[in-house]
């Protein structure tokens with residue numbers, strides 16, 4: 001990690017850069033999804049991907065509509081909490097970037113597998 005002791009007590013610069021990359025990738029994905037008409041996984045394989053509903057979930061979270069955020073994609077809570085943790089403590093924890101990635105990956109795959117088993121909510125269709 002690039003962050004050094006001189007960044008202690010303030011937001012870790014590398015964490016901010018990482019989250020800017022994630023934001024830009026998310027914006028690019030939303031742009032592509034807007035013009036292709038939906039999730040390529042759903043269109044080709046017929047099942048929702050782990051990221052399906054995440055944009056709506058994030059918007060609902062920002063609007064404090066927590067129940068709808070959970071219905072669209074429960075992983076948004078774990079990823080939001082992990083991101084806040086990464087921004088706040090990313091410079092003080094060893095391998096914080098790797099831990100953040102593990103939390104994101106685990107949250108997305110676990111919630112996706114559970115929703116594949118119990119079914120996706122009505123709001124997704």
Ligand SMILES: [Zn+2]
Nearest residue numbers: 039049051052
């Ligand atoms: Zn999808």
